[in-house]
Amino acid sequence: xxxxxxxxxxxxxxxxxxxxxxxxxxxxxxxxxxxxxxxxxxxxxxxxxxxxxxxxxxxxxxxxxxxxxxxxxxxxxxxxxxxxxxxxxxxxxxxxxxxxxxxxxxxxxxxxxxxxxxxxxxxxxxxxxxxxxxxxxxxxxxxxxxxxxxxxxxxxxxxxxxxxxxxxxxxxxxxxxxxxxxxxxxxxxxxxxxxxxxxxxxxxxxxxxxxxxxxxxxxxxxxxxxxxxxxxxxxxxxxxxxxxxxxxxxxxxxxxxxxxxxxxxxxxxxxxxxxxxxxxxxxxxxxxxxxxxxxxxxxxxxxxxxxxxxxxxxxxxxxxxxxx
Ligand SMILES: [Zn+2]
Numbered sequence: 001x002x003x004x005x006x007x008x009x010x011x012x013x014x015x016x017x018x019x020x021x022x023x024x025x026x027x028x029x030x031x032x033x034x035x036x037x038x039x040x041x042x043x044x045x046x047x048x049x050x051x052x053x054x055x056x057x058x059x060x061x062x063x064x065x066x067x068x069x070x071x072x073x074x075x076x077x078x079x080x081x082x083x084x085x086x087x088x089x090x091x092x093x094x095x096x097x098x099x100x101x102x103x104x105x106x107x108x109x110x111x112x113x114x115x116x117x118x119x120x121x122x123x124x125x126x127x128x129x130x131x132x133x134x135x136x137x138x139x140x141x142x143x144x145x146x147x148x149x150x151x152x153x154x155x156x157x158x159x160x161x162x163x164x165x166x167x168x169x170x171x172x173x174x175x176x177x178x179x180x181x182x183x184x185x186x187x188x189x190x191x192x193x194x195x196x197x198x199x200x201x202x203x204x205x206x207x208x209x210x211x212x213x214x215x216x217x218x219x220x221x222x223x224x225x226x227x228x229x230x231x232x233x234x235x236x237x238x239x240x241x242x243x244x245x246x247x248x249x250x251x252x253x254x255x256x257x258x259x260x261x262x263x264x265x266x267x268x269x270x271x272x273x274x275x276x277x278x279x280x281x282x283x284x285x286x287x288x289x290x291x292x293x294x295x296x297x298x299x300x301x302x303x304x305x306x307x308x309x310x311x312x313x314x315x316x317x318x319x320x321x322x323x324x
Pocket of ligand 1: 162163173174175176177178180182
């Protein structure tokens with residue numbers, strides 16, 4: 001039976017957003033809340049509350065299922081959370097818990113994959129058969145799209161672009177490693193650079209963007225100051241862009257994608273960072289690969305919701321033997 005709606009849930013380190021989505025990608029209604037910090041079950045309860053609210057008034061037979069993007073490494077075949085850097089969800093059976101309470105089919109996947117699915121179906125990467133998604137948010141995630149399908153690897157754990165080694169003796173990464181891309185480009189890393197700059201007079205615009213409190217300086221404050229014309233903030237983002245550009249050289253040389261799509265809250269707002277990353281990649285990638293375009297994602301915060309809903313439709317149709 002062909003269903004009309006799916007629920008897409010995008011769980012981030014700081015907030016959870018969800019939407020009731022039609023097959024063609026229209027979000028009929030949406031809702032969000034801050035991510036509870038009181039342990040794993042509070043997070044699962046928040047997901048269930050959001051999904052239940054969105055589905056109220058819709059017949060169960062019209063719902064294809066619930067897709068949930070988590071900031072975690074997920075064994076896609078087993079539908080298990082293996083490892084989660086920014087939330088205590090490792091080993092928590094999110095899928096079964098949500099299924100038993102909502103009575104809907106549930107599919108979980110990595111949030112970077114969900115954003116890639118969203119941009120591939122409805123956004124900046126529509127029509128691209130081979131592309132790379134990089135999401136710059138609390139963490140650095142991503143997804144690879146090969147031959148028109150998400151590439152997940154042997155256990156569904158692939159696409160962890162944020163944990164590519166950039167420097168052997170670089171700063172510690174939230175995953176426990178060292179010198180990974182996320183340790184240069186995650187919100188915490190950019191905020192730390194902003195706080196460091198704000199210790200001197202030249203960094204005052206960053207301090208102002210954070211309302212005058214050094215402890216309150218976030219990555220968004222750095223982006224805000226940069227957009228307001230502050231050169232110190234711009235320099236922080238441009239240097240981060242150089243790191244991202246170097247990483248892209250490696251990905252582009254290996255994968256030869258048509259498109260690199262940069263999303264996530266920081267990726268969509270920090271133009272200077274993305275422009276510099278593109279310049280470095282174009283200058284340094286092996287010849288023949290430089291026609292790859294670097295674009296900013298266009299779906300904003302909706303990418304994760306739309307991708308999660310699209311995956312829920314796909315899984316429903318596969319179960320029912322329907323073709324998309
Ligand atoms: Zn790491």
